[in-house]
Amino acid sequence: MTSFAKPHINLKHAKRNALGLTRHDYEGAMSTLCAGCGHDSVTACMAKAFFELSIEPHRAVKISGIGCSSKTTAYFLSESHGNNTVHGRMPSVATGAAAANAGLTYIGVSGDGDSLSIGMGQFAHAIRRNVNMLYMLENNGVYGLTKGQFSASADIGSKSKKGEVNLSPPIDPVTLALSLGATFVARAFSGDREQLVPLIKAGLKHNGFGLIDVISPCVSFNDHVGSTKSYAHTYKYYHPAVHADYVPMSEEIKTSYAAGEAVPVELHDGGSIVLRKLDEDYDPRDRGAAYAQIAERDAKGEIVTGLLYIDESREDMAAMNKLTSRPLNTFPYDELCPGSDALTALQKGFR
Amino acid sequence: MNAPDGWKHKEGVPPTNTADPDYFHKVVDCQWACPAHTPVPAYIRLIAQGRFSDAYILNRESNVFPGILGRVCDRPCEPACRRDRVEDEPVAICRLKRVAADHKDDITDRLPKKPDKMNGKRIALIGAGPASFTVANDLAPLGYECTIFERFDVPGGLMRTNIPAFRLPEKVLAEELGYILDMGVDLRLNTPVSSMKALLAEGYDAIFVGTGAPKGKELNLPGRKEGGANIHIGIDWLESVAFEHTKSIGKKVLIIGVGNTAMDCCRTSLRLGARDVKVMARKPRSFFKASPWELEDAEAENVEIIVNHSPKSFVVEKGTLVGMVFDKMEYQLDEKGAIIGQSIIGEEMIPCDDVILAIGQENAFEWIERDAGLEFGKWDMPVVDEMTFQSTVPNVFFGGDAAFGPKNIIWAVEHGHQAAISIHQFCKERMVTGRLSNEVRLSSTKMGMFEWRYSNSFDGAERRVMPHVELAKRFKDLDVEVELGFTPEQTATEVQRCLNCDVQTVFDAPLCTECDACIDICPVDCLTITPNADEPTLRQRLETPAVNTEQALFVSEALPLTERVMIKDENICLHCGLCAERCPTAAWDMQESEIIIHHVEDMVTGAAK
């Protein structure tokens, strides 16, 4: 808990984005998480990504479940829409919202507990549906908010703070998402914002469901020796394989990437994601190969990070279901709800 | 299979040596800029606690005259103040100094005293200005027998004869000079020294020359002689006003020059009956020498400042001055504002009854015989060492305006401190260059969760405006002090504007877990963790790039987990302590830095060579 406020300082030479806003305009309430929590870094990265993309705060929607990670929607974009839902139910609320108004930018914030235990079913179906949203899974291997019980992402052999060893196999959100047909799958680390900010920007611009599994250490309950989700462990074993940069349509793709290494993937909005392979034999456009590589590296204890898989060709939920792109709140009431006679007529058509 | 290989740069900037006392001293911009290195934030905190006497004593140790300087100091500290990097106005440092002086209790028993036993050394000090008084202040309590020779019948130098009483009341001056005289200093008034050789023959162990720069500059233009009765040299005129020899002036007055002397001349004229006072400047406003606040105060009294007028001649009719002719100038400036060309675009006669020349001061050493042994150099100034203030005669020292030309009071004080050290070294037959090195003492200000020993939260209040006596009442008497001093409410607000730059962010690299919490909380984005590189590159890596290269960039040792480095731009840090508050491992701590700058008393016990 904190009892101080971060002052708002109008620095004379603060950077401004295309809307004339500063990064501080994308901040929110003072975080009440433990000092040093990885989630706070992720929050700062999300704020920075929205700032850099010059997204108007009131055109963004933040949705979350329950957990320390889920609390963080209060700590950025204070001028945006938001819904802190019940435990594990963020995906269904996001799905409904995205169906009702396709014109907004959706970001879901969840934890490993919220997504992989109680909310596993919802999580899986949002992926299958390819809801147009970015899903941030802040993964610390524990239920932080309820004081550090192992979550479903805890590795076999990882030790709790009291020394208890986890024996159940972990659920890996990345390989799970790949197997469910996800179209944008990334893994990152809260300690590497140079990698994370561009990934969030790419994920927000991707058409369809984007997942970023962010290793985000819990300083209070899972940052000790023997934990495989600590800062020290992650810094030691994490390995960036593919770097992704979002390049808007208006900007030319910089040629500074060495030839052969940079792979541009074109997006629906005319911009592109430029992939820079740090690992020569990793191809993020081949689902099967990606799956195999990740599984193999995971088995060795290596934490592969970056944009691990991308597929821009699949239709998102709105397209698959032929939903209107016009926000429902802009329809006149009789058009939106044509009345019981119209319903009866419709039902008759199915008899 | 490790953290990105690119993070482990072996080359790059070596870790910052914060043990160097200058490192943290420079962070305290005001203290660094003060010639006498007054510990500004420390005394402001004492004022905030209502400890006015303690604040006064702390001030006095470095600047000797807090009451005087709290009113009329040139304030080099204020333009340096960090506060104006986040908003427009610096902390009213000088005004707060006056608060301490005005509200202190009787502090006489806390002042150094004449010792019971003198050390047998006799020092002659020529001129009773701030420079000589500082030397006496430092040496008398150590047992030196100090004798001050002054040509006038009052002490104080230009502070008494030139700085008008409406800015510096005589009472304040007398009080602070009195503290020093009470240390057993022998003040001989009406005693001009007219021969250096004669004084040298009197066998003093050391002589200090603090005679100032007493000669005003002339302006020899046509009509100067004929109109002489109404053409005055600024500093002589102010002196004659101070001694009440001059009690009036004409209705229309022109002041030539736009420095601080000009400001005192125009405002004094108004108090002697002038109705229309114009300050004539040769160049545009950006070239004015007067401090902005002196210009403001003069303009508030309806003094007109006329730019781009270069004096050409005095107009004298029937033996009386009736006006002055000026060339009207036009200047071509480059984009940085420097003059690259000038032309005369016309001529203008401006009528007046009196002219006061305020175009500068010079030194005058007629009383030093050129065969007295002192070497004279450029501009016919005696050769004086910049560190020891020793002349080419080993037991003769200079200080204040007499040393290197006109400066200001706080410089005279600092010269006095340094000369006192040299005189002591000389009398002890040690190297006069011997000095004790500065030191820095750090102590944590952490008291508990969210509790620090200083008021760390940022206060967005704007600078308080000094209340002034209303115009109508101001001109009744020559000695109505214009500035009233801060009210208690103003003081309470102004002290909170100080950012406590002496409470340093001290980093302990081995403790850092690279969680980035400090980076995220910093309200001015002046921290980051990054692979080491050359300094210009590092400066660009901050969210708000560190563009002010005059200010240090802190670079830590390699961090334990990734071998990256923590960097910090000292320029815009608010010393708010949020980084330290947020750090889970206390790798950042807020520590008060006391910069120890030695005066001569420390040399007595200290181990100087």
Ligand SMILES: Cc1cc2nc3c(=O)[nH]c(=O)nc-3n(C[C@H](O)[C@H](O)[C@H](O)COP(=O)(O)OP(=O)(O)OC[C@H]3O[C@@H](n4cnc5c(N)ncnc54)[C@H](O)[C@@H]3O)c2cc1C
């Ligand atoms: C109009 C004016 C306004 C100023 N305003 C400010 C201000 O607001 N703030 C500021 O910081 N500074 C100001 N200054 C500058 C400041 O007053 C001087 O820099 C400072 O007083 C210098 O101190 P000093 O001890 O070197 O010499 P001085 O103050 O000049 O004292 C020298 C003393 O030596 C005496 N003396 C000279 N020759 C002899 C001799 N042969 N024998 C015996 N006695 C002798 C003189 O009578 C004088 O008393 C101002 C100066 C002027 C002219």
Ligand SMILES: Cc1ncc(C[n+]2csc(CCOP(=O)(O)OP(=O)(O)O)c2C)c(N)n1
């Ligand atoms: C329906 C329901 N069941 C259980 C809980 C208790 N609970 C609160 S948070 C939480 C786990 C959160 O874990 P995670 O999503 O990993 O978040 P973290 O705190 O680790 O960021 C649980 C089980 C709850 N709030 N609601």
Ligand code: SF4
């Ligand atoms: S308990 Fe853990 S997850 Fe929650 S705020 Fe603290 S460090 Fe972060």
Ligand code: SF4
């Ligand atoms: S004290 Fe710390 S948090 Fe505050 S401005 Fe300075 S570096 Fe930033």
Ligand code: SF4
């Ligand atoms: S908050 Fe402390 S541990 Fe975390 S990065 Fe900053 S200094 Fe390091």
Ligand SMILES: [Mg+2]
């Ligand atoms: Mg968790």
